[in-house]
Amino acid sequence: MSAMEFLPVLVMIAGIVLVAMATLFVSSLLRPSNPYPAKNAPYECGMDPSGEAAAGRFRVPFFILAILLVVFDVEAMFLFPWAVVLKEIGLVGYVEMFVFMLLLLVGFAYAWLKGALEWEA
Numbered sequence: 001m002s003a004m005e006f007l008p009v010l011v012m013i014a015g016i017v018l019v020a021m022a023t024l025f026v027s028s029l030l031r032p033s034n035p036y037p038a039k040n041a042p043y044e045c046g047m048d049p050s051g052e053a054a055a056g057r058f059r060v061p062f063f064i065l066a067i068l069l070v071v072f073d074v075e076a077m078f079l080f081p082w083a084v085v086l087k088e089i090g091l092v093g094y095v096e097m098f099v100f101m102l103l104l105l106v107g108f109a110y111a112w113l114k115g116a117l118e119w120e121a
Contacts, residue, residue, distance in 0.1 A: 064116045075104055 082089075082097050111117060 068111055068116060
């Protein structure tokens, strides 16, 4: 492969970077900049924030649960292509997916034992 074959890719990357930088620059010139305390306060459905959220502290378990959901959904998404080509990849692919599923179960058990799946009201 020669370097000329990568030229269209480099031109595309340069164009993307240029458009992104131009967009950020123009938006910084056009936007209003008037921060005030009410604008920087946490927003809770149109009501004044109360409890821990008023001080800027948010409950971590919600974010841990959301991250676990995304991780397990993405990992489960890998099962579909594997299932489609299972006959073609043979025993080696089957063993690799078994190890992958075992690691998923270990991660799930770890999260469960650490209490990341418990939701306190």
